[in-house]
Amino acid sequence: MNAKTEIYKEKLRHLGKTLRYSLYVIFHPFDGFWDLIHEKRGSIGAATIIFIMMLLTQVWTWTYSAFPFYFPQWEYFNLFMRVLPSAVLFFIWCIANWSLTTLMDGKGRLSHIYMASAYALTPFILIRIPLIFLTYILSYDEYTYYAVFANLSIVWCVILFIAAMMMIHDYTIGKALFSSFLTIVAMMIIIFLIIMFFSLITQSFGYFVALYKEATFRLY
Amino acid sequence: MIRKAKKLIIYIILLSMVLIPKDRVSAESESYTYTYEYFDFQLESPDAYTPQALLLGTDLGIGDFNNPKSLFVRDEYLYIVDSGNNRIVVVDRYFELIRVIDKVIMDGEEVTFLNPSDVYVTANGDMYICDADNNRVLHTDADLNVIKTYVKPDDPTVLGETNFIPLKCVVDKAGRLFVLAGNVNQGFMEFDKEGNFTNFTGANPVKATLWQALQKRLMTKEQRARMILFVPTEYSNLAIDKDDFLYATTNTFTTDQLATMKTVNPVRKLNSIGEDILVRNGYEPPIGDLQWGAGGDMTGPSRFEDVTAMDNDTYFCLDRNRGRIFGYDFQGNMLYAFGGAGNKLGYFQYPISIEHMGTDLFVLDNRAVSVTRFTLTEFGKYINEGLALYKEGLYEESAEYWKKALRLNGNYDLAYIGIGRALLRKGEYQEAMKYFKSKRDYNNYSKAFAEYRKEWVEENxxxxxxxxxxxxxxxxxxxxxxxxxxxxxxxxxxxxxxx
Incomplete structure (x- = not known):
């Protein structure tokens, strides 16, 4: 009993430590991402928490921002469909990047890519959540201030993504940029394949349904 | 046996009445008058204008109108240009015949018209008649003696080979004549007091987008030659308001142009140097219908055929596509739209001209050869009063009228914003914010919020x-x-x- 709680506590402590490490990563991207993988300072659990927090940040931005900044047409607002694209795109990014970098002498494994990508999203959470509070203080004329910080969070994330690509795959900056570009192309191909797959599945399913109906008509 | 069959037939009829779905062509509102809200949805509205009377030529005992082209109002008289019969019929507000003008006196001889298309009457009774197929504009005094005629300018660079076909004309207080001529796309022809052509005014600017310029660069000569020429569009009509600003409509744009290019403005207000100065602060710029349901052979955007500018700077545009009338206030907010295509009173087949007398509206239907009179309802009066007081800066007084309008139509966005403005003026910022938020008026909300924030900081x-x-x-x-x-x-x- 005691040993069990001790292990549990230790796990929790490790999670907290790895989660706190993201704060170090965003300010020291090169050291940070290198150590994240090679010194095992990050964890999948922490990465998942950051990823979920990113999705929640989006949801909170939509639901809690003050009126002029974000006020959707609630009658036609589907939270699931709004959250889904960013979640799906994230996973497709990881898979596309992994499948490309294995061909391009990348050192990173899928778990490394997932972890580093998720850690790179930290500034988005850290900036966007305070921005929600800021919308209650700013008037719409001062939207520029809001936009500056909102864009800053994106730019920061992009820089971190590139640094992460460089460190986990042991790439030069040029190769990191090139592989990121190729990854986006690969993402498009994957999305295309998914859509085609689903449409083909529905059509072939429809074929068998029609076949069954036809057969039942003939039999009776 | 027969009885049974009869019963059966009745049952079938009754059943079919219940079971056959009432087919709805589009999501458009079915009421006669409607407004648009922030998300461009149609909302039903009580009538602001109601059709009162219909005038046919036979009612006056002078035979049916034939291809009537235009209306004009001066003081209490309505001038109906009966083009097919080569005459101008003058009636009063209640459709009592005053007189019929079918000839004028030129150099002591009587001269008739050939397919007159428009008339303009100045405050002192002078008439300008667009005698289209005689290629001239006749300027007569009140007794129909021709003072001068405006013809094709001698300068060959002005019109070239094209004939001078005056279609519409207006005259400003200085005596300058503006003519909308057929087959001319440089804008309106402007003539001075002496009858000399001075210049074209208000031409549509032709602007190629960056993409079009790039496209043109990459094309071969043959491709470029095959491309559609970018020419300025022609105007469809013009009107003049009490301050001598020209209102012009155009309807020769494509749906794509309206959707993608912001340069297509179906209605414009031109100042003396031909610049478009129309205020467009509404949810959408004044383009008529925002939902283009395709029903009854009517597709695409509204096509404005005519415009009339009221004394309070409200203007009404006439859409020939769906036979509707769109009212806009001086800020470009849509007040309401009404009308439709059909054969009932208040519906049109091919509306072609709109004019106002005081607050009454007259609409000419070219195909039904009729004139319809519309009068303001209580609801419309409240809106007018609210707008007038608001324009004078009497926000609190105007709020009273907006409240009355709101009692008749709880969906009326402008009323909420009007009340919000009054509250903002009074210093009740939190209340004002509520009103602005309910109708998503970002700018006013922002103003109220900034004041509220200042107050709150000072207090705390x-x-x-x-x-x-x-x-x-x-x-x-x-x-x-x-x-x-x-x-x-x-x-x-x-x-x-x-x-």
């Missing part, structure tokens, strides 16, 4: 200062205390972070 300045001070002092004190009592703890914390 002491707490803010204490809070800010506490934010600085409390962590300092705590860290000091921690250091004193648990010397090791702070060390442990730091080590942990670096790990």
């Amino acid at each position: 300045i002491q707490y803010l200062l204490i809070g800010a001070a506490a934010l600085v002092i409390v962590p300092l004190v705590i860290s000091k205390i921690l250091k004193r009592f648990k010397g090791g703890a702070a060390n442990y914390e730091r080590k942990d972070r670096d790990l």
Whole structure:
């Protein structure tokens, strides 16, 4: 009993430590991402928490921002469909990047890519959540201030993504940029394949349904 | 047996009445009058204008109109240009015949018209008649003696080979004549008091987008030649308001142009140098219908055929596509739209001209050869009053009328915003914010919010200062205390972070 709680506590402590490490990563991207993988300072659990927090940040931005900044047409607002694209795109990014970098002498494994990508999203959470509070203080004329910080969070994330690509795959900056570009192309191909797959599945399913109906008509 | 069959037939009829779905062509509102809300949805509205009477030529005992082209109102008289019969019929507000003008006196001889298309009457009774197929504009005095005629300018660079076909004309207070001529796309022809052509005014600017310029660069000569020429569009009509601003409509744009290019403006207000100065502060610029349901052979955007500008700077545009009338206030907000295509009173087949007499509206239907009179309802009066007082800056008084309008139509966005403005003026910022938020008026909400914020900070300045001070002092004190009592703890914390 005691040993069990001790292990549990230790796990929790490790999670907290790895989660706190993201704060170090965003300010020291090169050291940070290198150590994240090679010194095992990050964890999948922490990465998942950051990823979920990113999705929640989006949801909170939509639901809690003050009126002029974000006020959707609630009658036609589907939270699931709004959250889904960013979640799906994230996973497709990881898979596309992994499948490309294995061909391009990348050192990173899928778990490394997932972890580093998720850690790179930290500034988005850290900036966007305070921005929600800021919308209650700013008037719409001062939207520029809001936009500056909102864009800053994106730019920061992009820089971190590139640094992460460089460190986990042991790439030069040029190769990191090139592989990121190729990854986006690969993402498009994957999305295309998914859509085609689903449409083909529905059509072939429809074929068998029609076949069954036809057969039942003939039999009776 | 027969009885049974009869019963059966009745049952079938009754059943079919219940079971056959009432087919709805589109999501458009079915009421006669409607407004648009922030998300461009149609909302039903009580009538602001109702059709009162219909005039046919036979009612006057002068035979049916034939291809009537235009209406004009001066004071209490309505001039109907009966083009097919080569005459101008003058009636009063209640459709009593005053006179029929079918000839004028030129150099002592009587001259008739050939397919007259428009008429303009100045305040002192002078008439300008667009005698289209005689290629001239006749200027007569009140007794129909021709003072002068405006013909094709001698200068060959002005019109070239094209004939001078005056279609519409207006005259400003200085006596300048503006003519909308057929087959001319340089704008309106402007003539001075003496009858000389001075210049073209108000040409549509032709602007190629960056993409079009790039496209043109990459094309071969043959491709370029095959491309559609970018020419300025022709105007469809013009009107003049009490301050001598020209209102012009155009309807020769494609759906794509309207959707993608912001340069297509179906209705414009031109100043003396031909610049478009129409205020477009509404949810959408004044383009007529925002939902283009395709039903009854009518597709695409509204096509404005005519415009009339009221004395309070409200203007009404006439859409020939769906036979509707769109009212806009001086800020470009859509007040309401009404009308439709059909054969009932208040519906049109091919509306072609609109004019106003006081607050009454007259609409000419070219195919039904009729004139319809519309009068303002109580609801419309409240809106007019609210707008008039608002324009004078009497926000609180205008709010009273907006409240009355709101009692008749709880969906009326402008009323909410009008009340919000009055509250903003009164200094009740929080209330004003509520009204603006309900109708998503970002700009006014922002103004009210900025004031509210200022007020709030002034009231709570002491707490803010204490809070800010506490934010600085409390962590300092705590860290000091921690250091004193648990010397090791702070060390442990730091080590942990670096790990």
